Amino acid sequence: MPRSTSTSSDLNDARDALAGRLRELRRAAGLTGLQLATSLSWxxxxxxxxxxxxxTPSDDDIRAWCRAAGAEQEIDGLLVALHTLETRHAEWQRQFRAGVATxxxxxxRREESTELLRIFEPTFVxxxxxxxxxxxxxxxxxxxxFGHRQDVDAAVAERMRRQEILYRPGKRFHMVVTEAVLHYALCPLEVMLGQVDRMISLSMLPSVRLGIIPFETRYTIAPTHGFxxxxxxLVQVETFSAGLNLAQxxxxxxxxxVFESLALDADYDRKARTLLTRTVEAIANRLDTEGDESEQS
Known part of the structure; x- marks a missing residue:
């Protein structure tokens, strides 16, 4: 089963566990659902x-429920379970209403508090x-x-500001990408040319260890998704609908x-830069060819 699917199942299990505990408290108090609702004016x-x-209950819902069931001692634990659930699943639709720059x-802020950040990406730089x-x-x-109008300029500026952390003493970054990342048509060729060239430069920073898994690699663990x-x-995983924060x-x-297995499949240092340089040359050749064909037409 893909890990993203099992993660979604884990979140549903956590929701069901919280709901089940509240149901147990009601029953232990000898209350029917109607009696509990009536006592709380719900x-x-x-x-x-x-x-x-x-x-999903609110903080106030949990407090009221526990008091009505005579189980005030359960409030703190249930609030922790609720907040953990909310933190684990952050919907992009809701988050992006405040803007991608936010x-x-x-x-x-999260990267500021991290000393070692390990990143695996099978699709994006x-x-x-x-x-x-x-x-x-x-x-x-x-x-x-998502259809939200976004301040893209502000978001780009904030992402560039984030990159200052690469030069911060005491920070370490181990990043692994698949070679496919260098070839997906997610932007124009001239943009990808500059992007791969920047990866070559940043791979030489003392804080950055960049690994690239070549196309011909036989994977021990499939590169299912980035994380x-x-x-x-903490582990962060992005799905189409939400960001998952996994802290268990x-x-x-x-x-x-999984990261350690994928990292063993990657090429580093001179081998990685050779692969990147080869990609730059291939993209440049494609641009030259397309330019020649355009002139001829």
């Missing part, structure tokens, strides 16, 4: 929706390595997907093992 349907994971600022031109196409895609590991505390020790351990 619609009866609200109790049913919460107990069947159709509605999301970049929030990402920068990691944001910390992107040129302004490449980043602009990535943010334009957000506008296309970021912040120290040994077992989850972090699993993703760490």
């Amino acid at each position: 619609q009866p349907s609200k109790v049913s929706k919460i107990e069947h994971s159709k509605q 999301v970049q600022t929030q990402t920068a 990691p944001g910390l390595l992107q040129t302004p031109e490449y980043a602009r196409y990535r943010f334009a895609e957000v506008t296309h997907k 970021w590991i912040h120290d040994a505390d 020790p077992g989850e972090v351990e699993l993703y760490t093992k």
